[in-house]
Amino acid sequence: MADQDASPVFQLQRMYLKDMSLEQPNSPQILLEQQQPQVDIQLAMGAEGIADGVFEVSVTATVTTKVGERVLFLVEAKQAGIFEIRNLPEDQVQGILRVVCPQMIYPYLRAIVSDICTRAGFPPILLTEVNFQAMYEAQGAEGAAN
Template sequence: MAEEQAPTTNGSGEAAGDAQQVQFAMQRIYIKDLSFEAPMGAEAFRKQWKPSINQELNTKASKIEDNLYEVVLTLTVTVKLEEETAFLVEVQQGGAFAIAGLEGQQLAQALNTACPQILFPYAREAIDSAVVKGSFPALMLPPVNFDALFAQAVAQAKQKAESVATN
């Protein structure tokens, strides 16, 4: 006795094969640029280690070809002792991502949240490695909530558009 299987649906009654399936795949992760500077040199090692740490984060996404995107996460960390820069390290962590089945806001969210979330641990490790090789104490950067950053950017863009429309 053979069993019949009902066609799989996507929740709207359409067969799942009729609608384009969402595809998300990391193709490659790479360091696009890495820079380490220790302008104080050996003087930094003679001072008491009470650093002030400034972290800057930026993401940029660009389309390479249909359904293939490059996302670059730029992470810059400046560490100062008193008012002098002990070291500055910057990494541009790149990734190529195959993304299909997303458009508009959903695609923007994937490029600005999911992709950087994948890249961040690699960027953090590259920064930490450069810092340790510079003979400074390990730098453990805290996790970043890319969803919250994206929501904040969308809200700011919406607010800016509304203020331009009212003027």
């Protein structure tokens, strides 16, 4: 029985939309513009321990769409999950928190962003695929260089 207690554990406890906002600060006038809008997409990730072996991991997308200098619409969505991770070496835990968990969360975030844009009366914004492994490795290289 003692061997089972030391078995590695990784499981998703819960997935949820943590935060969502939509702003159309220049509506309705800007909706009459014929110019093609510029779209800027920013992604952020977060991970924090909330109990022993239990972590909240989140991925946030901020989509700013402008016509000229004026904002057409701004969407910010944060999708999160609660994960149980136990009996693994710390370097593996960090990899799971920064690669595996965001990969599980991201498809839900993509769907939410696309859906809210459509419900707001705009064409859907389709977030591109993200290589979280490459991002994690790049952050590790930056940390080693500093």
